[in-house]
Amino acid sequence: MGIKKYQDRIIYQIYPKSxxxxxxxGIGDLRGIIGKLEYLKDLGVNTxxxxxxxxxxxxxxxxxxxxxxxxxxxxxxxxxxxxxxxTAHSLGLDVILDFVMNHTSDKHPWFKDAIANxxxxxxxxxxxxxxxxxxxxxxxxxxxxxxxxxxxxQADDVYYFHLFDKKMPDLNWRNPEVRRSMxxxxxxxxxxxxDGFRLDAFIHIAKADFEQNMPSHGKKGPIVAEPFFANxxxxxTYLHEFVKTLREYKPDIFILGEAASADIDLAIDxxxxxxxxxxxxxxxxxxxxxxxKLDPKLPEFGQPLPFKIETFKDTMVTWQKRLQKxxxxxxxxxxxxxxxxxxxxxxxxxxKKAAAKMLATLxxxxxxxxxxxxxxxxxxxxxxxxKISDFEDQQADEFFKEAGATDEKCLLMLSRSHKxxxxxxxQWNESEYYGFSATKPWKYGQTNDVNVANEQSxxxxxxxxxxxxxxxxxxxxxxxxxxxxxxxxxxxxxxxxTLGDSEAWVICNLADAVTKYRVHGNLSDKHIVLxxxxxxxxxxxxxxxxxxGSLVFMTE
Numbered sequence: 001m002g003i004k005k006y007q008d009r010i011i012y013q014i015y016p017k018s019x020x021x022x023x024x025x026g027i028g029d030l031r032g033i034i035g036k037l038e039y040l041k042d043l044g045v046n047t048x049x050x051x052x053x054x055x056x057x058x059x060x061x062x063x064x065x066x067x068x069x070x071x072x073x074x075x076x077x078x079x080x081x082x083x084x085x086x087t088a089h090s091l092g093l094d095v096i097l098d099f100v101m102n103h104t105s106d107k108h109p110w111f112k113d114a115i116a117n118x119x120x121x122x123x124x125x126x127x128x129x130x131x132x133x134x135x136x137x138x139x140x141x142x143x144x145x146x147x148x149x150x151x152x153x154q155a156d157d158v159y160y161f162h163l164f165d166k167k168m169p170d171l172n173w174r175n176p177e178v179r180r181s182m183x184x185x186x187x188x189x190x191x192x193x194x195d196g197f198r199l200d201a202f203i204h205i206a207k208a209d210f211e212q213n214m215p216s217h218g219k220k221g222p223i224v225a226e227p228f229f230a231n232x233x234x235x236x237t238y239l240h241e242f243v244k245t246l247r248e249y250k251p252d253i254f255i256l257g258e259a260a261s262a263d264i265d266l267a268i269d270x271x272x273x274x275x276x277x278x279x280x281x282x283x284x285x286x287x288x289x290x291x292x293k294l295d296p297k298l299p300e301f302g303q304p305l306p307f308k309i310e311t312f313k314d315t316m317v318t319w320q321k322r323l324q325k326x327x328x329x330x331x332x333x334x335x336x337x338x339x340x341x342x343x344x345x346x347x348x349x350x351x352k353k354a355a356a357k358m359l360a361t362l363x364x365x366x367x368x369x370x371x372x373x374x375x376x377x378x379x380x381x382x383x384x385x386x387k388i389s390d391f392e393d394q395q396a397d398e399f400f401k402e403a404g405a406t407d408e409k410c411l412l413m414l415s416r417s418h419k420x421x422x423x424x425x426x427q428w429n430e431s432e433y434y435g436f437s438a439t440k441p442w443k444y445g446q447t448n449d450v451n452v453a454n455e456q457s458x459x460x461x462x463x464x465x466x467x468x469x470x471x472x473x474x475x476x477x478x479x480x481x482x483x484x485x486x487x488x489x490x491x492x493x494x495x496x497x498t499l500g501d502s503e504a505w506v507i508c509n510l511a512d513a514v515t516k517y518r519v520h521g522n523l524s525d526k527h528i529v530l531x532x533x534x535x536x537x538x539x540x541x542x543x544x545x546x547x548x549g550s551l552v553f554m555t556e
Contacts, residue, residue, distance in 0.1 A: 006254050006279040007328045007479055009094070010470055011371045012045040015336050016053055016075060017061065018425045019374055021437035028425070028436070030076035030084045037087055039452070043377060043463075044470030047094045049198050049256070051336060053081075054100075057107050059167045061392075061423075062098075063200065064105035068185040078192070085193035094195035096254060101182055101242075102201040106167045115154055124175050127161035128152070129210045139213045140229070141222030142166075145394045148222070148229075163204055163229060173205040173238045183245045190246070196254030197246075199239075199278070203259050203266075206234035230261050236269060239277045247276070256330070257281040260337075264322050271327035280369050282330045286315055287338075302399035304416035306344060309490045309510055317485040320367055324483070331363050334373035340422045342448075343382040346548070347416060349512045352448075353379060354548035357465045357532040361550040362493050362508040364469055367483040375426050377466040378455050382421035383445030384412055390443065391420045421445065429453040468530055472552065477502045491515045503555045504529070509545040517543045527553040 020032030030053070040048065052062030053075040062072065071081060085095050104111055110122040117123070129137035129149070137159055140148045149159040150166040161170045171178050186197060207229045214225035239257075246253050257270055257278035263285060270278045289305040319329045333341035346355040356379040364370040385391060388400045388411070396414055403410050415421040424443050428435030429451050433444070455461035472478055481499035488494050491511040497504045509515045519541045533549035543551070 007369060008474075009047045009254070009369050010045045010473060011047045011049050011096075011256070011369065012040055012043070013049045013051070013335060013371055013373045015051045015374060015423055017051075017442055018423055018436075020426060020428070020435075021439070021441070024438050025074065026437050026439040027074045027442045029074060030071075030080040034080075034084050034087055037084075037091055037093065041091045041093060042467070044467050044474070045372065046092060047096060047195070047254070048088060049096045049371070050098060052098045052100060052200075057105055057167070059105065059165050063100050064103075064107075064165065064168045065100050066105040066107040067109075069188060082192060089193065094254070095193065096196035096198055096256060097189055097194055098200055099186060099197040100200045101171070102204045103162065103164060103168045103170045106169055111169055115152065118155060121177075125172055125178050125181075126169050127172050127207070129159055129161070131157040131159065137210050138225075139216060139221075139223055140210075140225040141214075143224065145398075146222060161207075161210075163201075170207075171205070173234075179238060179241060183242055186242075186246055187249055190250050190253065195252075196256065198256040198258060200258050201260075202239060202257050203231045203235055203262060204229055205238055206232035208232060226261060231259075231266055236275070236277065239270070240275060243277050255279050260284045264318055267319070267329070268322065268326055271323070273327070280328055280330050282332065282335070282371070283319075284337075286312060286319075286332075288312070288315070297404070298413075299399050299402050301395050302403065302410070302414050302417055304339070304344070304347070304413055313485070313490070313493065316366070320483045320485070324367070329368040330371050331366055331368040332371040332373070333359055333363055334376050334422065335371070336373070336423055337419045338422065339417055339419070340373075340376070340380060340382045342379060343416050343422075346512065347381075349547075351512060351547040352381075353462060354533055354546065355512075356462045358508050358510075358548040358550040360462075360466055360469045361506060361530065361532060361552060362510075364473055365478050365497070365504075365506050365552065366495065367479075367481065367497075370470070370473060372466075373422075377463050378427065378452055379448070379450045379462040380427060381448045382415055382418075383424040383447040384415040385421050385424075385443075385445040386411070388414075390445070391418050393418065393420065415445065427451040465532065472530060477504055488517070492517055504552060505555065506550070506552050507543065507545070508550040509548055512547045514547065515545050515549075517545065519543050522555060523553055527555065529554055 017028045019028040020036055021028050022031035053071050054065045055067035055070045055072050056062045056064050088095050110125045113120045114122040114126055136147055136149045142148045143163055144165050148161050152158040152160055162168055163170055214223040243255055255278045259270055259281040262283050267281050270281050287307040288311040290308045294303055323329050342352055342356055346352050391414055400410050424445055425436035425441045433441055434451055455463035477497055477499045481497040484496045486494040493508040493510055495506050507517055530552035533546040535551055536544045
């Protein structure tokens with residue numbers, strides 16, 4: 001089976017540790033997911049993306065892989081995985097795995113051998129440099145804080161490179177054996193029925209030489225030098241070779257790339273079918289932080305920031321129009337690396353339910369591939385984590401020390417701004433641990449009172465509204481149709497989809513207040529295909545929308 005046209009995909013992202021626990025250890029697992037596949041089918045998705053499930057010391061929640069050919073014992077067995085894929089396929093659901101290609105764990109046999117023996121064949125699987133004048137090789141900074149360099153414990157004045165945690169050394173993609181090894185790993189999982197991969201951090205697999213320091217402008221300490229290790233030209237060379245190899249093995253393999261910092265020009269390069277790389281990529285450029293209300297007395301990291309609506313509109317329309325004849329963008333509000341959208345967009349609002357419905361209407365009926373993060377469809381918000389250690393982040397520790405605020409205030413601020421607070425458990429019912437487990441979950445905090453059981457029986461729920469949105473999304477008009485964004489005030493997001501003789505308008509009120517919009521074309525009840533909130537239309541065709549109201553209508 002398989003969904004042959006990637007633009008028809010509706011992806012549901014599962015953070016396996018947090019979805020459902022089947023054996024009572026407080027950690028989600030594959031058997032827990034198997035038990036909820038019917039729920040996902042009923043929701044209307046057709047592709048499941050699993051965050052990493054491989055053997056891992058869990059320094060970075062599975063993104064530090066120590067064995068790519070086996071599952072973490074907490075996730076289950078290979079037999080469980082095969083049953084999961086078989087059951088998903090029987091329901092018409094494809095499966096894609098998170099593929100960590102930039103780095104491994106320091107517990108991986110390759111790195112352990114490379115450290116143990118300077119003449120090891122695996123030494124060249126990683127990146128090394130000598131210090132300069134008793135200092136580190138250069139001043140580049142890690143995404144996780146501190147330097148990208150960590151001393152080789154077995155050699156004097158030699159360091160290995162790590163963009164992320166020091167226990168996650170970067171692979172050397174210049175080495176053809178590394179490229180062959182990673183392709184072999186992917187083929188192994190294709191043999192186990194996988195339909196595609198989400199390529200984690202692929203934009204970092206090529207680096208500049210290590211001679212050049214990042215200009216410091218007088219600042220002390222390591223500096224994140226993205227121009228030297230993100231989106232380098234050789235990334236495309238390595239990526240093309242990797243994907244071409246996989247497509248020779250499985251022609252309809254689906255490739256979703258994580259291109260966090262990619263701009264639209266790079267997205268065009270990465271997704272142009274003639275270049276044979278990704279089908280679509282995820283960029284983090286949709287959401288620019290609004291820093292206008294930053295507290296200057298507090299560190300910027302840790303402060304909750306809304307996103308700029310005006311910049312969002314500019315960015316979205318650019319991606320919509322420039323990819324129109326090339327590929328389809330990803331459409332998402334949430335993922336495991338950011339706060340949940342309701343926490344960011346409507347944290348203090350009394351109209352969160354309407355906001356959740358409006359946001360789904362706005363995003364997923366555009367041209368592109370929806371990526372829905374688990375729990376989004378019931379209106380889950382980021383949880384308030386009870387301890388600073390729950391964030392598992394050196395920068396969070398530093399914020400806590402520097403903020404000078406009360407513990408309660410610091411925890412609330414971090415919980416509204418940090419990715420870890422968006423990884424708490426799926427809320428299935430009203431029981432103590434939301435039906436996720438009979439045991440206290442691995443990550444747990446105070447959250448909003450929503451759950452699947454209540455929403456399934458409520459015809460006005462966010463969950464049932466999501467089902468309606470995704471049912472509409474499957475219509476050719478909302479997959480293939482042209483997209484035109486109307487020029488409106490920042491309180492509104494209005495666009496038109498057209499395909500042949502079919503035309504639909506999507507009208508969304510981004511404001512937590514009543515807003516008016518003059519409708520173009522005929523509008524009556526018979527034209528409305530999706531409505532969120534009580535709306536009224538006067539004789540001048542002026543539509544009044546309630547706070548966070550939305551409407552989709554077809555024209556004649």
